[in-house]
Amino acid sequence: MGDQPARVARVAYGDGPDGPLPEPSAVAELIGRDIELLLGWVVRRPEWVSTRTVPATTLMLGAGLRRACAEGTVGAVPTRLSAIPGLLAGRLRPDVAVVAAVEADGGWRLVGSPGWAASAVRAAGAVVVERWAEPASAPPAGSPLPPCRVLGVLDRQSGPDPAPESRRSAEHESIGRLVASLIPDDATLQWGPGSVGAAVVEQIDRPVRVWSGLVTDELVALADRGLLVGPAVAAYRWGGPELQDLVRRGRLRLEELTVTHDITRISAIERFVAVNTALQVGLDGAANVETVAGRVVSGPGGHPDFAAGASRSPGGLSIVALPARTGERSNIVITPEVVSTPRCDVDVVVTEFGVADLRGVPPAVRAERIAAVAAPEFRPGLLDSRKMTPG
Numbered sequence: 001m002g003d004q005p006a007r008v009a010r011v012a013y014g015d016g017p018d019g020p021l022p023e024p025s026a027v028a029e030l031i032g033r034d035i036e037l038l039l040g041w042v043v044r045r046p047e048w049v050s051t052r053t054v055p056a057t058t059l060m061l062g063a064g065l066r067r068a069c070a071e072g073t074v075g076a077v078p079t080r081l082s083a084i085p086g087l088l089a090g091r092l093r094p095d096v097a098v099v100a101a102v103e104a105d106g107g108w109r110l111v112g113s114p115g116w117a118a119s120a121v122r123a124a125g126a127v128v129v130e131r132w133a134e135p136a137s138a139p140p141a142g143s144p145l146p147p148c149r150v151l152g153v154l155d156r157q158s159g160p161d162p163a164p165e166s167r168r169s170a171e172h173e174s175i176g177r178l179v180a181s182l183i184p185d186d187a188t189l190q191w192g193p194g195s196v197g198a199a200v201v202e203q204i205d206r207p208v209r210v211w212s213g214l215v216t217d218e219l220v221a222l223a224d225r226g227l228l229v230g231p232a233v234a235a236y237r238w239g240g241p242e243l244q245d246l247v248r249r250g251r252l253r254l255e256e257l258t259v260t261h262d263i264t265r266i267s268a269i270e271r272f273v274a275v276n277t278a279l280q281v282g283l284d285g286a287a288n289v290e291t292v293a294g295r296v297v298s299g300p301g302g303h304p305d306f307a308a309g310a311s312r313s314p315g316g317l318s319i320v321a322l323p324a325r326t327g328e329r330s331n332i333v334i335t336p337e338v339v340s341t342p343r344c345d346v347d348v349v350v351t352e353f354g355v356a357d358l359r360g361v362p363p364a365v366r367a368e369r370i371a372a373v374a375a376p377e378f379r380p381g382l383l384d385s386r387k388m389t390p391g
Contacts, residue, residue, distance in 0.1 A: 012094035015040020016113030266309025274310035288336035
């Protein structure tokens, strides 16, 4: 019998803004094996992703991989973020993890967003480091690498990803005011990325704690207004130097998602308010954050995690806020194309046309209240064509 060919190595890249994105061929050369990629949330499209030579799967589809997914270059697995560490430790265990790190204190420390990087390292036990050239140019250094074998080092070829642009409209501003009015005193707040979340944070007028999946530069403005209580906690940060400075000053604590997205932890926080958006909301309150018009836009991400935790929190609130329409299409629908977050984990739906409080009411009343915050031209059709079933 001749030598058996080596099994293709599964390589998991750490995820999030400023996550490692080295050329896969360089990683394959370092470890001496053909590879397949396991990717997470990627905010910018890597140049190499258009090739079909390396099989790739993502567990959290982001803007950087959206086109590749549509083209079939990258496969997307729908999963909530809190489930990913378990997948990495089991069915999708990687052979090698690739992480962004900086040399410090005689060893390696993770930089950027913690996300699932440490979970991937613990599962694989073998690491390729994408090295930030100088600590001064890197995001603040985080926790040391978990015990592992470092197989090689590749130098980072680009700087930090630019902060996301805000594209707020008058509708977003109206939604922000309505949502901010629902936040109780002494609340702990989570908000999702994008214009809706930014508009909500801008309208907050009372001190809040922050426990979130992602924080952006809106957190800086909140702290500057004296409304941030204690250190914020997040698994991902995406913003400019001022946001990084919050980390250095201890006003923002970055934790891996085994902490930030743990539903039991979230639900134990009193008055936890989750504010997330959606592509569609059905008349039963179920939210779709993944697919519209048959096109995959995103993955479930932390949406179902935070909604579930907030709906169980004493005095908490799970809010889904979205513009009532996109172009000529209603975002309030009879039934969403995909259910990312079930109806039982949505307490309130907010559009620019008002607030639909769904707490403690049966399905028929939920449908009436949700239809009432749809764009006016769509309301008759929603109410006339809905098919109510007990449950």
